[in-house]
Amino acid sequence: MAIRHNGRVPDSFTEAFAAGLAGYGDGPCIEFDGRWYTGHEVSAYGQAIASALDAADVARDAPIGLVVRNRLPHAAAIVGCLAAGRSVSMIYSFQSAQAVAGDIEKLALSAIVAEGRDWSDAAVAAADRAGSAGVVISSTAPIVGAVPGLERRDTSRQHAQAEPGVALQILTSGTTGPPKRQAIKAAVLERTVFSVTSGERAAPDAPPEFAYWQFGGIGVCQLIAGIHNGRRVVMLERFTVEGFVNAIKTYGIKRSGVQPAVIRMLLDADVAKDDLASLEFLISASGPLDPETRDEFERRYGIPIRLAYGATEFAGSLCAWTPEMVEEFGESKRHSVGRALPDTELRIVDPDSGAEAAPGAQGLLEAKVAPIGPDWIRTTDIASVDEDGFVFLHGRADGAINRGGFKVLPETVRRVLVAHPDIRDACVVGVPDARLGQVPFAAVEVAPGTTPPPDDELRDLVRQHLPVYNVPVAFVAVAELPRNPALKVSLPAVAALYRG
Template identity: 30%
Template structure:
C-alpha cells in the first residue's frame, strides 16, 4: 500500500505537477498568485537558503505567521531538502510560543515579529532557548530589539539563492512535518507526521473526497492546524488550485467563493454559523461549490440543516485529530438527508475511511464494547503519527504496542459502523453516578431560537458530586437573563432525561475558543473548581 501512495509525498508531487503543467495556477493569496513553476522556484530558493544555514534532513525549521505564501514556500523548501517543517500557532501567548520553539529545537525560525504572541521584546528571549542559528523576519523587529542570533529579512535571505532543487528523495518512513496539539488540556506536544502519513492522506483525498485537478480549494483554516495544512496539501497533491485566506471573515469567504469559483472547502462549524448569520448569505452565488467539508468541533443539527438548505451543495463531515493526520472517518454527502428515514445520521461522524480500523472500549479496563455502548474511541491506520517529539512516555500512553491510538473521545458505533461521538472523555460529567455527555445537551440548547452559542460543563455539587451548568450566548433580541435562563431550563427538561438537564444557566457575550473553534472548557470550568479536589483538565 505504501508504494501506491509514494507519489503523493509533498516533494514528489510538487516535482510532478511542475513537470505536468508549470504555467497553471497553484496558489492565490490576496493579490499574489503563483504558478506551479514560479512557486517551485521560490521553494527551491528556500531549500538552498536553509542548506546554507547548515540545515539538513531531519532538522527542524519553525514557522510563525498567519496563512500566506511564505508558509507554503517554507514548508516545500523543507520538503525538497528533507528538513521537518514545524508550524507554530501564532496566536499563542509569548510564553507559550517560547515553550513550543524551545521544544521543537528549530535550527532556523521564520517569523513575523508582529504575529500574535511573538510580538515585542520577548522574541529574542524565546529564540535563546531554541538554539536557533538564524531568525528570518517576515516583518520588522520592534525598535530596540537585539536578538542573540543572526537576523535577516525573508526576501534578503532568498535574494542570492539559486532556484535549484536540492533533490532530496523522501523515504516514506521519515518525518515530514511537526504540528503542535492545541494545549487545551496541558502543554502542547509536537505531533510528528511522516511522509507516509501525508502521502496516504493525499491519496485518500483523491480516492474518497473527490479532490481532483479541476478543484479550486478555499483554504480557510489556520495552517498550523492539520485541518488547514492537510486540507491545503490535498488540492495541491492533485494539481488543483488553492485560494488561501489569511484571516477568516465570513464576508471575505463569500466573496472568494464567488470570485474564484471555489469548488471545495473545509471549515469548522463556527465558520458555518458565521456564514449563515452574514447579511450576504441570502444572495451570494454559491453555485460553484461541489462539497463543503466540515469538522474539528461539534455541529448542531439545526445549523447543519440550515446549511444544507442554503448552500445547495454536498456536505461531508470529517472526524480526526492531529495525531491521525486529520480525517479517519467521513459522513458522506449521501448520508446528509434531513427529510429521509436516516436523518439520525446527521448526528454521526460517519464511517471509517479505507484502511482505518475503529473500535470502542471501556476506558476503565480496555474491554471491547458492543454496538450502541459508549466508550473511548480507538483507531489503527496508516494515518497514525510517528509519535510525540522527544516524548516517548506520552507516545506510549497514546499508542499501544499493537498500534491502537487512544483518541480520548467518547463515542459509540452502530451496527452499520457509523461512529457517533458523545464528547471528550475528560469533558464527561458524572452526576449522581450518571454519565452526562455535554455535546448531547449542547445540541438541544442550540436548537432554541434564542441561543446563538452554548457550552455545557460540570460544576461542583454537594449532593451529586457535580451537576450540569449551561453557559449560553444569547441570540440578538433575546429576552433578559431572568426570563431566558428559566425558559432554557424548561426547554431542556422537555427534551432530555432529568439527570442530563442543566441546573443553572450563565449568559455570556462569547465563549472562549481555540483557533480551530473548539470551546476551551477548561477555562470555563476553572472558576467553579478552585478549592475543590477535582482536577481541572
C-alpha cells in the same frame, strides 16, 4: 494515483510532493491576498530558506521550527521544506510573545523561521538561549534573511535531531488546554492527501483547493493535498464570511470543509443564495453540528452538509461519506459521520474493560490506521457503530463531568440548551466544587435581537429532558462564546467565566 515525474511514478511521498511542486513552473500555484503566485515564486522561498540554513551551519536533515501564519511566505516555507524532506515543527503565532518564546526555547531546534513581526525581543532572546539560528521571511524583498545576532546556530549546543520519517509536527487546536504537538510521518501524509480528496483526481481546469483552516494544525492538510496533486490553491489568512464567500464566487468552488461555527456564521450573515451556488456540498468536521442549524442551512441554500470525522493524530479523516453511500443511505444515516476509510479499522470498546461493544452500543472509539502502524489507537470520543458500519458520535469522554459519582456529558446538556429558540450556541464545562468534586456550568450564546432567558427557565428545560444531576449550577449569557483561531469554543475560557 500518483503524479508521474520523468515518466515514472515517484516512490516516496517526498518525491511525489516535490514533483507536484515542480509541475507548476510559471503557472499559478497559490493565490493569497488577491494575487496568484507562480510555482517558481513559491519554490524560491524554499530555495532561499535552504541557502540561509546552509549559511547558518544547520544540517540539511535537521528539523526547524516555524512560527506559522496563514500567509504566503509561511505556506511556501512549509511547501519548500516538505519538498526537500526537511521536518517542520509548528509554533502557533497567535500566542503571546512570551508563549512563542517559551516554545522556541523548549523545542531547542537548530533554527527558527518566522515573519518579522514574530521576531519579538522575547523570541530573539529565547532563540539565543537555545543556540538556534534565526531566519526571517517576508512577502516583500528580501523574501528571506538572517535575524541579526542569530546568523548562525551555536554549534556547541545540542539541538533536536530529526525523528526517523517525521515530516511535520503539527498542533492540536487547544480546545481543552494548551495545544499538544503531534508528529506526522511522511508516509502518513499519503493518507492525508487521500482523506482530503477521497482519492479523486481533479481535472486540470477544476476549481482550486481552498485552504483557510490554521496551517499550524490539521488545516495544513488542504495545502499539502493541493500541492501534492498539482492543483491550484486559494488560501485565506483567517476565516471571514466575506473572504469565504468571495473565494466560493470567484473560483466556483464545489466543496469545502467547514467548522460548525462557519455554518452558523453564514446563516447569521444572510449570505445570498446565489453567492454559494457553485457548492455541491459542504463537509462539517472538527465538532458537533446541531441538527437544527444543519436543517436551516440546507433549507435556505439547498446545499447538502455531510458530516466527517478525523483527528490531528491521524493526519486527516478516519471516516467519511462516498457518493455511493449517500445514494443508498443518505437519509437513513443522515446523522452519521460515514464509514471508515479503506485504510482504517474502527471499533467501539468499553472504557473500563476494553471489551468490544456490540453494534449500536456506545463506548470509546478506537482506530487502527495501516500507514500509522498495527496498533489500535484509543480516542477520547464517545461513539457507536451500527450494523452497517456507520459511525455516530455522542461526545467526548475527556470532557465528562464527574458530579459526585454521576457522569454528566457536556454535549448532551448542550444539545438541550441549544433547542431553546433564544439560544444560538452553548458550552457546558466542569468547574470545581468542594463537596462534589465537579459540577456543570453553562455559558449560552444568545441569538441576536433576543433577551437572555432567565436561569430558572434554562434549569427547567434541562430538568425536563435529563436527570437532575445534569442541571448546571450556574449560567452566563454572552453575545459570543470565546473561540480559538480554529473557531472551536475554548473550554478554559468558558470555565473562566464561572464566578462560583
